[in-house]
Amino acid sequence: MFGVCCQTLDGANVVREARKTIKNARYEENGDEAKKVRERLDAAEKSLMDALSGEKKVVKRAELYYTAALVQCRLNDIENEKIYLKRAYDTVLYYNSIYNAYKYFEKCDSVELASDYKGRFKFRSSARKRLLEHRANLLNGGRFYLRKKNYTEAFRFLDLYLSSAEYPALKSDFLNQTDTMYSRVAYWIIATGYHIGAYEGVIRYAPMALRYFKNQQYVQEYLCRSHLALNDTAAWVKELKRGIVNFPDHTYFFTSLQEFLNRKGKYDDALLFADRMIQYDPKNALFWYAKALVYMRKDDYKNCIANCDVVLTLDSMNIEANYFKGLAYCNMAKASSDAMKKSELKSAAYRKYRTEMMTYYALAEEPLEQVRRLSPDKASRWAPLLYQVYLNQNKGAEFDEMERIIRDIKKPEK
Secondary structure, eight states: OHHHHGGGOOHHHHHHHHHHHHHHOOOOSSHHHHHHHHHHHHHHHHHHHHHHTTOOOHHHHHHHHHHHHHHHHHHHHHHHHHHHTTOOOOHHHHHHHHHHHHHHHHHHHHHHHHTTSTTOOSSHHHHHHHHHHHHHHHHHHHHHHHHTTOHHHHHHHHHHHHHGGGSTTTGGGGTTOOOHHHHHHHHHHHHHHHHHTOHHHHHHHHHHHTTSSSOHHHHHHHHHHHHHHTTOHHHHHHHHHHHHHHOTTOHHHHHHHHHHHHHTTOHHHHHHHHHHHHHHOTTOHHHHHHHHHHHHHTTOHHHHHHHHHHHHHHOTTOHHHHHHHHHHHHHHHHHHHHHHHTSOTTSHHHHHHHHHHHHHHHHHHHHHHHHHHHOTTOHHHHHHHHHHHHHHTTOHHHHHHHHHHHHHHHSOOO
16 A cells, blocks of 8 residues: 555655545545545655655655645544534544644744745745644644643643744734733643643743733742742742732742741841731731741740730731740740759849749740640640640649650550
């Protein structure tokens, strides 16, 4: 058949035989005959691709790609005919034939464009016509795979839909494209691209997706996360800062930046951003808590407590603010205890530090007991602190209870 006889043909003859195959290919009701049609078209495409390796002439190479695109168009025509006749059709083949035709037409044009063919494009006009003809269904292919939750294929089609607008053959048709459909498609690409790990694609299309009026904060978040996934910390931090400015209510940007700055010991920067956000929304407990956490890391316990108190004024049930307030008092008590042990017994300094220690442990008790009430299953967090509080206040019954709880925590699971 076609694939056998064409092994000895040159490029021109391969094209001629392929065009005959395309012309004779039609929809067949009989399953066996339909299979033969598909096999002949597949063989024609293979022969065209095989002929490329030995073809040096620009116009002939372009024609081989162009004819391969026509093979795909014929496959699509046959599936279209099935749709028209209300027969079962191959949805995957229907959309893939459009995708493949696009790629072949683009290669055809690229060959001519890269050559010194004196600026003449033999195939561009007809290729452009077919590209435009199938463009809507290229997008429909992406939508089809989105509905199927096949995000890899959805990304492939949607990426081609947008990137092909930059084809030299189509560029004048989509110059300064401002259609909202483009920004919407870019948003779909962002979501699918991040899902499948196509982070470069997310970064490439984020500016376009941000022009879409919906879900801009999520586009910015996907952009940040993609930079982080690619280990581009500088770009990640830059986009986090941009996200804070443009989407201050979307907490991912602020919390991620705070975590980074604290981890790097950039406490002044962390406080600066927290203060900016407090100016934006002074009733948001998150921003005050962020300041408290920075001060805890700086061992500035008084300022930590002061900011925890603001958080608790806004949200008295806030577990973290209660915990860090109690922890700060315990740390202050420990510092006073250490200073007391270094002082002479019965000296004024000794009495001063002992009074401070007892006061701080007493102040730690209420917030830590609140933590216990709000998170009884997190005993490993609050029990050791309450143990110290009760021990140093000589609260025997409470101390014994904490001792039992800690002992139970340390028991190996059976």
